[in-house]
Amino acid sequence: MISAIEADWLSASRRAADALRAILAQRPTTSERAVEVGLGEGGDRTLVIDERAEEAVFHELDTLHAEGHRFLAVSEERGEVDYGDDAVRVIIDPIDGSLNAKRGISHHAISIAVADGETMADVAFGYVRDLATGEEFVARRGAGATLDGNAVSREPGERRRGGKLEILGIESADPRWVAQSAAALAERAHRLRAIGSIAVSLCQVAAARFDGLVTLKGCRSVDAAAGQLIVREAGGRVAFIAYSDPLAAPLDLEPHSPLVAARTAEGLAELAEIPSVNLMKENS
Numbered sequence: 001m002i003s004a005i006e007a008d009w010l011s012a013s014r015r016a017a018d019a020l021r022a023i024l025a026q027r028p029t030t031s032e033r034a035v036e037v038g039l040g041e042g043g044d045r046t047l048v049i050d051e052r053a054e055e056a057v058f059h060e061l062d063t064l065h066a067e068g069h070r071f072l073a074v075s076e077e078r079g080e081v082d083y084g085d086d087a088v089r090v091i092i093d094p095i096d097g098s099l100n101a102k103r104g105i106s107h108h109a110i111s112i113a114v115a116d117g118e119t120m121a122d123v124a125f126g127y128v129r130d131l132a133t134g135e136e137f138v139a140r141r142g143a144g145a146t147l148d149g150n151a152v153s154r155e156p157g158e159r160r161r162g163g164k165l166e167i168l169g170i171e172s173a174d175p176r177w178v179a180q181s182a183a184a185l186a187e188r189a190h191r192l193r194a195i196g197s198i199a200v201s202l203c204q205v206a207a208a209r210f211d212g213l214v215t216l217k218g219c220r221s222v223d224a225a226a227g228q229l230i231v232r233e234a235g236g237r238v239a240f241i242a243y244s245d246p247l248a249a250p251l252d253l254e255p256h257s258p259l260v261a262a263r264t265a266e267g268l269a270e271l272a273e274i275p276s277v278n279l280m281k282e283n284s
């Protein structure tokens with residue numbers, strides 16, 4: 001039996017990313033990209049571009065399966081798809097930042113993670129490609145992270161102004177949740193940035209362009225699994241704050257926990273204090 005964890009995930013991810021860029025190039029306008037085809041397993045409305053993107057990714061998974069690899073796929077729209085072995089999980093968001101993609105705003109990404117267990121700590125490979133800028137982030141557990149093929153520095157690179165983190169990314173930026181967290185954000189951040197893609201925002205932390213990131217409600221593993229490994233392999237810190245073990249969040253489709261990421265342990269501890277909405281508890 002061929003170990004699925006050692007399949008050529010990088011080549012498969014690159015082929016899927018190239019296919020997605022072509023799919024988006026064929027549908028350049030918002031009216032073309034806004035066509036809805038139903039509700040995904042993750043609960044968001046599925047756009048035709050999400051569906052086409054997922055087809056492109058599953059074409060690559062079908063190919064790996066035909067080559068003898070066995071795994072379980074967990075994808076935003078289709079949910080869990082059994083390819084013969086749940087010991088290896090492939091966590092996919094074909095387009096993270098679909099709203100940006102729909103409206104033609106930069107920063108939407110394909111995110112693919114491969115794990116040999118059931119939690120964030122078990123992710124062994126992470127791939128995020130920003131489909132607008134073309135930037136490609138790759139990480140392998142224990143082997144560091146790359147940006148467009150060049151090693152990403154593990155230096156902290158954290159910048160502060162007046163004691164506050166200079167640039168803090170926020171995600172799940174519903175104004176109600178921003179309002180709820182505003183005072184705590186004001187104490188800890190000099191400026192905020194809300195890109196609209198958790199995967200891309202995590203990559204900004206990995207590259208030390210952001211000094212930290214908070215999601216203002218529980219995030220799903222499909223959005224974060226690849227990016228969190230990329231941050232950690234680039235020397236940064238990540239915590240899923242609903243868990244005492246910071247990487248214990250499961251690799252499934254539920255929004256179990258808000259996520260914080262930072263360049264330093266101090267930054268991470270400060271961000272973990274910011275109030276966030278956990279949808280699993282609050283049911284909002």
Ligand SMILES: [Mg+2]
Pocket residue numbers: 050076093094095096097098
């Ligand atoms: Mg998506």
